Each structure stands twice: as structure tokens, then as C-alpha cells.
Amino acid sequence: MGARQQTSAVKAVRGPSPVLPSSGVRVEGPIAFQVHGLPVPQGSTRSWLVNGKPIITSTAKGLSTWRRLVADVAQRFAPDEPWEGPVGVDLHFGLPKPKSAPKKRRVWPDKRPDLDKLTRAVLDALTYVVFADDSQVVEIRATKDYGAPGVAVEIHRIADLNPSGE
Numbered sequence: 001m002g003a004r005q006q007t008s009a010v011k012a013v014r015g016p017s018p019v020l021p022s023s024g025v026r027v028e029g030p031i032a033f034q035v036h037g038l039p040v041p042q043g044s045t046r047s048w049l050v051n052g053k054p055i056i057t058s059t060a061k062g063l064s065t066w067r068r069l070v071a072d073v074a075q076r077f078a079p080d081e082p083w084e085g086p087v088g089v090d091l092h093f094g095l096p097k098p099k100s101a102p103k104k105r106r107v108w109p110d111k112r113p114d115l116d117k118l119t120r121a122v123l124d125a126l127t128y129v130v131f132a133d134d135s136q137v138v139e140i141r142a143t144k145d146y147g148a149p150g151v152a153v154e155i156h157r158i159a160d161l162n163p164s165g166e
Helices: 064-076 115-126
Strands: 031-036 046-049 053-058 087-096 137-148 148-158
Touching: 031 064, 064 115, 064 148, 087 115, 115 148, 137 148
Parallel strands: 087 137
Antiparallel strands: 031 148, 046 053, 087 148
16 A cells, blocks of 8 residues: 555645734644545554553554655644644545446445544644644544545644633
């Protein structure tokens, strides 16, 4: 799978750091990029002990390659230091349309892979690259549709518009 996946950065959306009107807080513009390749869902993990040491494996084939691919593309647009504080993420997954799908009628990818598992794989790949921890994600918009395989990613900071708490 690794040889067939290709990376491509569509564009980086990084404008000047605007000053929010009421707060005077500087906010970096959003980071946007696209990763080409077949998205792999996070899947389930299994663990057991071997000689007293835990061994953890994933049931998803190609997951580590996919996460590395997402992290490598994200690194090109990442801030110098991973962001702290709340962030929002938009993810748009493209999946190959099955050959058995009708040609003249609109169909939706309502089968596997699960959207939440696709999302978890991408968020884990972005951890320590764009933001310090995926627990910082307070807003997610995610879609999946048939199209060119890959994911379009946009990450933005969530600003506190009222820092005084009033």
C-alpha cells in the first residue's frame, strides 16, 4: 500500500495573524492541506503480556503507514511549536466508489469504514505535529464521500473572545 499512496499538499491557508477586535489576542490563521491515499480507519487494538512486557497491536492493516503519511504532509504546514489550547478540525474524506455502485443514481458511502474511526486515525497523526494533544480538539466537522481517495484537512485555533470571563 505504501508505494501506491502519494502525498500532495494542495495549499496552505496561512494568512497574517489577525487581531481579534474585542480581545486584542493574536490568532494564527488556519492550516489546510490535502493527503492523497486510501484512508485507513483507526480500528481496534489488542494487548497481551509477553515475558511481563505489554504488546499492543492494531487490527487495521496499513494504519501506521496512513498515519505517517498524514503526519508527514501536516509537518510541512505545522507551526514551529505544537499549538496549545482549543482547536477545531474539518476533515473531508474521499473514498473509492465501489464498482457495484449504481452509475446513474447518487449513492452515499454508508458502509465501512466508520467515519469516527477515520477521524481518530487522522487526529492521532496530527498529535505532536500541529497540536500538543488530540484532547484539545473541541470542534470537529467530518464527512466522507466517494471521490479521489484521501483527506482534506483544515485545523484552526478556537479563540477566547472574552478573556476576562465576563
